[in-house]
Amino acid sequence: MTVFVLVHGSWHDGDHWGAVVERLQELGHTAYAPTVAGHGKDVPKDVSHDDCVASIVDYVVERELADVVLLGHSFGGTVIARVAEEIPERLRRLIFWNAFVPRPGKSMFEDLPPHYQEMFSTLAAASADNTVTLPFSIWREAFIQDSDLELAQRTYESLSSEPLQPLMDRMDFSRFAGLEIAKSYLNGTEDTALPPGEWGWHPRMSGRLGLHRLVQMPGSHEVMFSNPRGLAEKIVEAGRD
Amino acid sequence: MTVFVLVHGSWHDGDHWGAVVERLQELGHTAYAPTVAGHGKDVPKDVSHDDCVASIVDYVVERELADVVLLGHSFGGTVIARVAEEIPERLRRLIFWNAFVPRPGKSMFEDLPPHYQEMFSTLAAASADNTVTLPFSIWREAFIQDSDLELAQRTYESLSSEPLQPLMDRMDFSRFAGLEIAKSYLNGTEDTALPPGEWGWHPRMSGRLGLHRLVQMPGSHEVMFSNPRGLAEKIVEAGRD
Amino acid sequence: MTVFVLVHGSWHDGDHWGAVVERLQELGHTAYAPTVAGHGKDVPKDVSHDDCVASIVDYVVERELADVVLLGHSFGGTVIARVAEEIPERLRRLIFWNAFVPRPGKSMFEDLPPHYQEMFSTLAAASADNTVTLPFSIWREAFIQDSDLELAQRTYESLSSEPLQPLMDRMDFSRFAGLEIAKSYLNGTEDTALPPGEWGWHPRMSGRLGLHRLVQMPGSHEVMFSNPRGLAEKIVEAGRD
Numbered sequence: 170m171t172v173f174v175l176v177h178g179s180w181h182d183g184d185h186w187g188a189v190v191e192r193l194q195e196l197g198h199t200a201y202a203p204t205v206a207g208h209g210k211d212v213p214k215d216v217s218h219d220d221c222v223a224s225i226v227d228y229v230v231e232r233e234l235a236d237v238v239l240l241g242h243s244f245g246g247t248v249i250a251r252v253a254e255e256i257p258e259r260l261r262r263l264i265f266w267n268a269f270v271p272r273p274g275k276s277m278f279e280d281l282p283p284h285y286q287e288m289f290s291t292l293a294a295a296s297a298d299n300t301v302t303l304p305f306s307i308w309r310e311a312f313i314q315d316s317d318l319e320l321a322q323r324t325y326e327s328l329s330s331e332p333l334q335p336l337m338d339r340m341d342f343s344r345f346a347g348l349e350i351a352k353s354y355l356n357g358t359e360d361t362a363l364p365p366g367e368w369g370w371h372p373r374m375s376g377r378l379g380l381h382r383l384v385q386m387p388g389s390h391e392v393m394f395s396n397p398r399g400l401a402e403k404i405v406e407a408g409r410d
Numbered sequence: 411m412t413v414f415v416l417v418h419g420s421w422h423d424g425d426h427w428g429a430v431v432e433r434l435q436e437l438g439h440t441a442y443a444p445t446v447a448g449h450g451k452d453v454p455k456d457v458s459h460d461d462c463v464a465s466i467v468d469y470v471v472e473r474e475l476a477d478v479v480l481l482g483h484s485f486g487g488t489v490i491a492r493v494a495e496e497i498p499e500r501l502r503r504l505i506f507w508n509a510f511v512p513r514p515g516k517s518m519f520e521d522l523p524p525h526y527q528e529m530f531s532t533l534a535a536a537s538a539d540n541t542v543t544l545p546f547s548i549w550r551e552a553f554i555q556d557s558d559l560e561l562a563q564r565t566y567e568s569l570s571s572e573p574l575q576p577l578m579d580r581m582d583f584s585r586f587a588g589l590e591i592a593k594s595y596l597n598g599t600e601d602t603a604l605p606p607g608e609w610g611w612h613p614r615m616s617g618r619l620g621l622h623r624l625v626q627m628p629g630s631h632e633v634m635f636s637n638p639r640g641l642a643e644k645i646v647e648a649g650r651d
Numbered sequence: 652m653t654v655f656v657l658v659h660g661s662w663h664d665g666d667h668w669g670a671v672v673e674r675l676q677e678l679g680h681t682a683y684a685p686t687v688a689g690h691g692k693d694v695p696k697d698v699s700h701d702d703c704v705a706s707i708v709d710y711v712v713e714r715e716l717a718d719v720v721l722l723g724h725s726f727g728g729t730v731i732a733r734v735a736e737e738i739p740e741r742l743r744r745l746i747f748w749n750a751f752v753p754r755p756g757k758s759m760f761e762d763l764p765p766h767y768q769e770m771f772s773t774l775a776a777a778s779a780d781n782t783v784t785l786p787f788s789i790w791r792e793a794f795i796q797d798s799d800l801e802l803a804q805r806t807y808e809s810l811s812s813e814p815l816q817p818l819m820d821r822m823d824f825s826r827f828a829g830l831e832i833a834k835s836y837l838n839g840t841e842d843t844a845l846p847p848g849e850w851g852w853h854p855r856m857s858g859r860l861g862l863h864r865l866v867q868m869p870g871s872h873e874v875m876f877s878n879p880r881g882l883a884e885k886i887v888e889a890g891r892d
Contacts, residue, residue, distance in 0.1 A: 364613070365612065366617055547862065
């Protein structure tokens with residue numbers, strides 16, 4: 170069976186994968202869900218993209234994990250691409266789940282549509298610690314529109330503010346394109362966290378991967394909450410040989 | 411529970427929502443399905459877009475409806491956008507179901523692909539009353555391709571000719587963009603009444619809404635006939651808080 | 652009930668439709684699955700596009716088939732378009748299942764994205780008989796990603812090398828656009844044999860058909876193997892009047 174390491178995106182932490190990990194284990198797999206540096210509540214927020222990457226590299230190396238299927242969600246895509254550059258020998262496959270696929274020399278911020286760039290900059294400037302707190306209306310309508318209001322509210326309370334710096338850091342990413350690790354893109358057909366079309370996830374981000382396996386499922390950016398069992402099953406499909 | 415007002419599109423009338431209204435009521439909601447001015451059989455066809463809008467405004471005001479979730483289908487999108495400008499205080503949310511989202515100063519006609527513009531103009535010019543009768547082959551192949559032939563034929567008989575003037579009227583629509591009413595876009599993934607791609611519904615029309623909730627379902631432009639219960643359930647998902 | 656003739660694509664032969672034919676027969680239809688000239692194992696590979704077309708025309712004429720719903724998959728789309736030019740009186744409807752829709756004076760090769768053009772040219776030049784053998788990694792990741800590895804391997808063994816010449820032949824196709832035969836496009840929503848977006852199947856190919864019926868289903872380019880019963884049911888939906 171497969172060893173999965175699940176890397177969350179902005180505003181999330183590792184605990185949010187709970188029901189997904191449970192289903193993966195029911196299916197006979199092993200799954201780890203670390204929290205990326207600077208993410209979660211009550212932690213220092215002054216981190217760089219390198220710090221984010223190092224926290225996942227260390228997690229995998231300390232546990233001596235091998236043959237890992239490494240999944241990144243959303244912002245987590247930029248993290249797993251760099252992790253793959255650092256410890257390719259430990260990885261069996263990368264899964265980008267509605268994730269950013271980085272371009273050499275570019276930041277994740279540069280892949281955001283203009284209205285998000287402006288909003289993120291404004292919110293971070295107004296914060297005490299250069300972080301972005303996601304407005305509830307965006308969470309409800311564009312991130313988790315496939316849940317009822319109660320779940321949308323409860324999960325919103327569990328989010329934490331996102332440090333802007335890792336999104337702004339321009340990384341090299343020059344080794345990523347040359348890696349021979351298999352790659353999958355998992356796309357939620359109603360994921361509007363990035364607006365569909367010119368600025369959308371698919372095929373804009375998936376198309377950067379070159380040869381890859383496309384897997385799709387119904388649902389929003391947050392099926393980890395609204396349909397965690399379905400997500401786990403699609404992760405298995407995306408992650409198998 | 412929710413009060414829905416359902417506004418049909420071209421060639422349709424309010425009676426076509428019968429099975430959808432029934433399912434909404436089974437689910438505990440209230441649903442109204444008025445017929446837009448100039449639509450249906452045996453009615454005068456010399457109406458303007460303003461007349462269409464007034465007929466729905468009057469319907470809502472006369473019944474003293476409040477907290478309404480107002481849905482527009484197809485051409486009905488241009489109607490509900492104007493209704494929202496007139497009586498925003500009565501509306502809780504707008505749902506555009508494969509509907510036109512109007513642009514300031516533009517007509518719906520200007521959002522049609524060239525081959526439809528030419529066909530509509532030709533058919534209206536050849537009619538006695540400046541109306542367009544939809545050819546059966548287009549109805550069968552591009553509007554209701556997910557039904558069997560018998561249902562396609564039976565529903566075709568129930569259609570009425572569409573007055574061209576409301577489609578041609580250039581409306582102001584300058585207040586619509588500033589309204590703070592929540593908005594949803596409901597998209598049928600096989601809706602080819604507008605041809606997919608450059609001239610398609612989604613994300614071309616949905617993208618004009620700004621922040622909105624996207625809900626998708628399988629099916630054609632006419633799931634009100636081919637899958638009314640499934641449509642009703644998606645309307646609830648699109649319409650909840 | 653309906654008489655179907657199913658025309659396979661590159662690397663395939665008629666035997667690959669076995670489970671699809673079986674399901675169509677269960678549903679009360681008649682289905683034929685000829686092998687296109689130059690396709691399959693242990694046959695001469697020096698064929699032209701005209702030879703491919705003639706082999707299907709002869710198959711239909713010799714059996715005196717009439718009122719045929721003629722389906723082409725992938726490369727087979729260019730074959731059925733030419734067959735329709737030759738024997739339109741025998742055809743009731745054309746179904747393009749993730750198939751190339753030809754343009755007058757162009758070859759199928761010219762509709763391939765540059766990376767496939769380069770790969771096909773290189774592989775054919777390195778072969779003894781100007782044929783292309785599909786690499787397993789592409790088969791596994793981009794053609795049949797919705798199966799398990801065992802099925803992917805077993806079906807790969809059944810493929811045969813594809814003669815390059817029929818893909819390179821520029822055909823006239825000037826009569827195709829004027830044919831009054833009904834047309835359907837059947838699209839697999841996870842079909843990545845052509846990369847989604849600029850070079851994708853839908854709406855790029857479907858959009859060339861003019862008025863047509865769109866039917867979609869989940870799955871890869873190879874649901875004839877991974878979901879043959881589901882494919883058969885969608886073929887019926889695409890092929891009915």
